[in-house]
Amino acid sequence: MFRATDRDARRRLRCTVTGVVQGVGFRPFVHRLATELALTGFVGNDALAVFVEVQGSGDAVAAFERRLTAEAPPLSAIAAVVATDLPTADETGFAIVASTGGSGARTLVPPDVATCGNCLAELADPADRRYRHPFITCTDCGPRFTIIRDLPYDRPATTMTDFPMCAACAGEYEDPADRRFHAQPVACPDCGPVLWFTEGGARVDGADAAIAAAQRALLDGRIVAVKGIGGYHLACRADSDAAIARLRERKARDQKPFALLARDLAVARGLARIDAAEEHVLTCPARPIVLLRRRFGAPVAEAVAPGNPLLGVLLPYTPVHHLLFAPVPGSTAVPPELLVMTSANLSDEPLCFDDLDAAARLPRLADAVLTHDRPIHVPCDDSVVRVVDGAELPIRRSRGYAPLPVALGRELPPTLAVGGELKNTCCLVDGRNAFCSAHIGDMGNAETTRAFERAVDQLTTLHRLRPEVLAADAHPAYLTRAWAERHAGEPGEPALRFVQHHHAHVVSLLAEHGRIGEPVIGVAFDGTGFGADAAVWGGEILVLGNDTARYRRAGHLLPVSLPGGDAAVRNPCRMALAYLDAAGVPLAEDLPPVAACGRAEFAGVRSLLASGVGTVSCTSMGRLFDAVAALLGVRQRIGYEAQAAIELEIRAQQAQSIEPDGVEPLRFAVRDGVLDHRPVIRGLVAGLRAGEDPGVAAYRFHLAIADAVADCVGRIARDTGIRSVGLTGGVFQNVLLAGACRDRLEQRGLTVLTHHLVPPNDGGLALGQAVVAALAEGG
Amino acid sequence: LAHGSGGKATQTLIEAIFLEAFRNPLLEPLEDAAELTMNGTRLALTTDSFVVSPLFFPGGNIGDLAINGTVNDLAVSGATPRFLTAGFILEEGFPVADLTRIVDSMRAAAEAAGVSVVTGDTKVVQRGKADGCYINTAGVGLIEYPGTLGVATARPGDAVLVSGPIGEHGVTVLLARGELDIEADLVSDTAPVHGLVAELLASTSGVRAMRDATRGGVATILNEVARAADVAVVVDEDAVPVGTEVRGASELLGIDPLYVACEGRIVVIVDGAEADTALAALRRHPLGEQAAVIGRIKEDPPGLVLLNTVFGGTRICDLLVGDPLPRIC
Ligand SMILES: [Fe+3]
Ligand SMILES: [Mg+2]
Ligand SMILES: [Zn+2]
Ligand SMILES: [Zn+2]
Known part of the structure; x- marks a missing residue:
């Protein structure tokens, strides 16, 4: 390779730009920049990247190279720029060349973007030709992910292909100086959707x-x-x-x-x-x-x-x-x-x-x-986030975020993870990036299965990828697992790997922090996950060493019997009976969950617990929250997922300011990594009978968990020398609990990781599954 | 252990081990009974083993269960049940009085079904090697019905019927073990269905297939239909007859009545145009008074059973996998 050293010498440079660089006004930006610097050459798109060749004075080319990344459009996200010097050529002017298809797509599909300020100004301007046009959009805003059928991202590959542009729109679309230059959804009242x-x-x-x-x-x-x-x-x-x-x-x-x-x-x-x-x-x-x-x-x-x-x-x-x-x-x-x-x-x-x-x-x-009449190619729900300590905590990652990738920091084999059962998302690993789908939904119904297949199709089509590995949860009754089993194992089909639920949660956290391969103590608290021993897990402390694909269960909640499958989840009062029974507390009428159960229900649940018929061993933190919510009279039956736990957190938050003076704190007994909740249950019953405010009791319960986590994790950290702790699982949407755990762990000098890119709940599960399976398969 | 529940594990076991070993065209359809032709006579042959705990339960015992079970497998194959065999495996020390009660019930059941027990066998095993008494019965029936029956013949537009309230046998037996404090005035639905089947087949030529919904319940049968015929089975949850007692016990146990065993209920797939005629025929018979059309066969999505729930949603009703584990996270 040669490089021009003479500052005045003419130079030609080729740049290949990857990342989110299509559908975000990148080519017009390049055109403007090149024109401003009086460079000749061209810019184009293929399925892999945006490619640019510029030619001019050495100074101008150098300026171009610097400003290409420094001044990139706000919605773009450059992953890499590969620059190569070329021999100069005879040419005049700067052109935008037609897109070319390509194999092995690496260009990233941009997410949908809210209407921008410029478009809003035109929308409100009676003199503008798009005054009150319901589909106003430009290179900085509008639908993207939801209208793209294929790459490269160009009008014929979107659902706008049905709307031929009028002369005025085509003029803007083709004018590199216009802010609608190559804005694929561009339209106006004369030619656009109605x-x-x-x-x-x-x-x-x-x-x-x-x-x-x-x-x-x-x-x-x-x-x-x-x-x-x-x-x-x-x-x-x-x-x-x-x-x-x-x-x-x-x-x-x-x-x-x-x-x-x-x-x-x-x-x-x-x-x-x-x-x-x-x-x-x-x-x-x-x-x-x-x-x-x-x-x-x-x-x-x-x-x-x-x-x-x-x-x-x-x-x-x-x-x-x-x-x-x-x-x-x-x-x-x-x-x-x-x-x-x-x-x-x-x-x-x-x-x-x-x-x-x-x-x-x-x-x-x-x-x-x-x-x-503008078709939607893929559905995309609204995203939901909470802001905690100034940072985003995703609850549902969908519109506006999907399909932005999570950079993995290492090369992994092509892998598709099918996700969990509720709040399902799927995830495709394509080399160094993991692409998480939009929120799909709860897999129990036929419509969701169809939506799931569509999401898988779109991910694999856009990335021109045939997965070598399929990753699924190990739960035998998950429909996602059944789907994976139908699509794997035969010759020509990907290999199938099952990933333990809480392992996947922990690895999703590692992956979003770019820490694959680094040791971590993962605290995975959620409602239900299929355990390696076929029991129901959900109050787990896992240790991961340098091999992220393996874990050791270093701690967990003391198991109780979960009476009657999903019915116990829908009726927290039944869970409360199970925990009271385990704690040796007589099931007396004055206890709210006992009073809440009908006579027949009470007798029935008690007999399930006594006989073991219809029960399964369970270490779920979510169920402990349910039980305590019922015990404190906060919620006996739920109308939506995690309702009891959410309401318990609310009560605790409201009572936070009340100083629980002189009261002995509630304490789990922590022995050999087992978090024994029986003293806590007994303490709560004693408080209840002494007339303690349920909110104060709920607050003390939160602190007791945080103390137990700190205690148990602290010991593991001492024993293993691992200094990073991850908090993951749906329970960590509980901001009060997450904060209390973080405080105590940081006091011990440990680094605490929480979720900012994918949800701590099962909406983030697919990312962890994909990484574990890809690593296990030879990443 | 999960291999006996009649669900996905059983299916895998059957397909992986038995079908592989014995593969032949008569076995392949995996119907309740095999159809044999000997000297131009069409016969149905079936066998079934009975293990139930407890041996005696409200509405019946292992004896009438063993007769009715085999009679029913023959009946739903379109055959008139004729001759049965009975094999007993008894645990050493099993009370003679109990055995007498069982055998008396078998005789009564055989009489009611119009069949003769023509040969048998008894083995006694050491104490602790068996759970009191196991019975195997095999049966031969004569197929006079001219049509072809089989779940693979189901096609879009067909109707799905059940002959009565579901799940009563399974819940009765579970409660009869005495471990659960659930009050329910329930008796097993065990009964021979040959009369009901005869009434049905006489009324219409539109019947495609019948199955007795034993282990794994109605849902398992419907999954077999969906897979064998590569069709969708769409069931309306509120059309499925379920008694309040069964519903209550199921709710407590966190199970779905659609997966609970019956011993005298049949699932019928019938040409959609003949649904009313078939329903009327079933309802004419005392065992079918509460028969109902519970769903339809559709084209899409093939291989799946869908339940239109009372809330207006659509749930996938997959094969049961082992014990009911919660899926809610
Ligand atoms: Fe989870
Ligand atoms: Mg049978
Ligand atoms: Zn705009
Ligand atoms: Zn126009």
Whole structure:
């Protein structure tokens, strides 16, 4: 290779840029930069990368190389730039060349992005040709992931292929100086998709008329389905108990909180306290639902989030949302400020996103529909995050984040992990990156299985990858495992590896911190995972050495009998009987869970526990939370997953400020890594009978767990010399517990890892599965 | 241990070991009975072993179970049950009075079913080597029904029926062990279904297949149908007849009645156009008074059983795997 040394000598440089560089305005940026520096050459896309060749003075080329990464567009994420000098050529001008397909795609699909400020300004400008155009978008914003059928990301590979551009749009699309240059979803009122409204068979056409009709229906308390970026939502007034009650009935969703779409930050501030970090997440281009601390007297109906001190709030992220909240010129319809916004599906079913499916499912759910004709290729639910100590804690990683990769920091064989059973996601490892799918849902129903297969298809198609390894949870009744078994093992099919549930949780945490291969003590607390001994695990402390693919179970909760499978999970009072029984506490009538059980139920559960019939050994922390919630009279039966544990945390948080003075702390007995909860249960019963406030008791219970974790992990750290501790599993969505554990572990000089990229719950499981299986297969 | 539950493990065991070893065209369909043709006469042949604890339970005992079980396997194959064999494995010291009670029930059951026990065998094993008494019966029946029956013949549009409330035998036996403090006024549904089947087959030529829903319950049968015919079986949860006692006990145990054994209930796959006729025929018979159409055969998704739940969702109803473990995380 030669390199020009003379500063004035002409030089030609080829750069191959990989990462998130398509669909984010990268080529126009390159064009602008090259033109500004008076360079000649070209820029193009293939399925692998963006490639650039520039030619000019040595200074200008050097400046180009530096500014290429320093000034890259805000939505891009450059993984690598490979630069090579070439002999100079005869050429004039700088061109953008047509995309070429390629094999072995490495270019990353960008996530969907909320409408940008420039587009919003045009949307509100009567002089602009896209004034009030519901599909306004540019290189900085709009749908991406959900409309891409294939790579390279170009209009024919998206669902916009059905909308030929008018001359004006084509001009912008082809003008490198325009901010819509090669923005694939670009359109205008003359050539783009159209919006309409239907109710009771009557159709209202025209964007403004449709928006006004939707506003009127919402104001009247009706449920309106709104087609968005990743699927249909159901919207209704946030201040109407009657409307929300109907929404709950139609969705078969009893008590689980609904999210709120607020017109703007000011409206959101009326609902909840929002600090700078929360504001940042709330307004970031991904626009997730952020769980915020509810303001006393927030103007929402009780039914939105009954008894919950948190409210899930998000801000508008599509032009349609913005239009819904604004007055329609010439219309008397009153726009809302705040809407309940929930995915259009029955509880537990996947999001409704294609129009045929919508036609079949929406009539039962919605009174009216505000829809459009731009197809959604893949569904994508809203993401949910909580902000803890200024950092994001993902609860559901989906729209705005998927399919951004997790960089693994090492090369692994192509692997597909099928994830868990609830909150399923799948994950594809492609060399050095792991691509996690959007949230898919709960696998028990047929629709989710179809959604799962579609997600797998999309991941493997976009990455042109045939996995060599399939990874699944070891639970024999997981439908994901059954699916993996049907697709592995035969000649020409990938090898199948089962990964223990909590091992996968711990490794998901290692992977997102780029610490694969580093020793860690993993505290994996969740509801249920299939244990290596065929029991139900969920209160596990695992030790991983340098070989991330192996673990040793160094600690766990003392096992109790779980009576009656999933029925015990749905009825925390039954779990409480199991823990009381194990602790040797007589099951007396004054105890809330005993009182909550009917006579027959009580006798039945007690006989299950006594005989062992219909029971299974269980070390689940989630079940211990359920039991304590029932014992303290907080919640006896649940209407959604983890409800009892969530409410227990709420009570504890509220009581935090009350000093439990002079009270002996609750203590687990920790022996040989076994966290014995019996003294805690007995202590709670004693407190209950002494008239202790349940909130204070709940708070003391949280501290007892943190003490026990610190104690047990501290000993393991001493014995093994391992200084890193990971907190993972759905239980660590509990901010109070996570904080208390972190404080105690850091006091011992240990480094604490928590989740920031993938959820601690089973939504993150696939990442860990993929890494373990890939490593085991020869990574 | 999980190999006896009638679920996925049993299926794997059967396919991996027995089908592999004995593979032949008569065995391959894995129906309840094999169809043999001898001298132009079509015969059905079946065998079944009975292990049940306790041996005596409300509504029956291992004796009538052993007769009815084999009679039913013949009946659902479209055969008229004729001759049975009975083999006994007795634990040393098994009370003669109990054996007499069992054999008396067998005689009564055989009479009721119109079959003769024509040969038998008895072995006594050491104390502790058997759980009191095991019985094996085999049976031969005459197939006069002209059509072809078999779960592989199910096709989209067909209706799925059950002949009565499900799960009563399984729950009765579980409760009869006396370990559970669950009050339920239940008796086993054990009964010979040949009369019911005869009534059905006489009323319509649209029957594709019948199965007695024994171990693994109705759900296991439906999975066999879905796989054998490569169709979807779509069941409406609220159409499935389940008694309140069975429902209550199942809820406590965290099990689904669809997986609980019956000993006198049949699942019928019938041409959709004949569903009403078939239902009426079943209901004319005392054993079928509470028969119901519980679902339909559809094209998609092949190989799966789907349950339309009372909440309006659709759940996949897979083969049972071992003990019911919670899946909720
Ligand atoms: Fe988990
Ligand atoms: Mg049989
Ligand atoms: Zn924009
Ligand atoms: Zn246009």
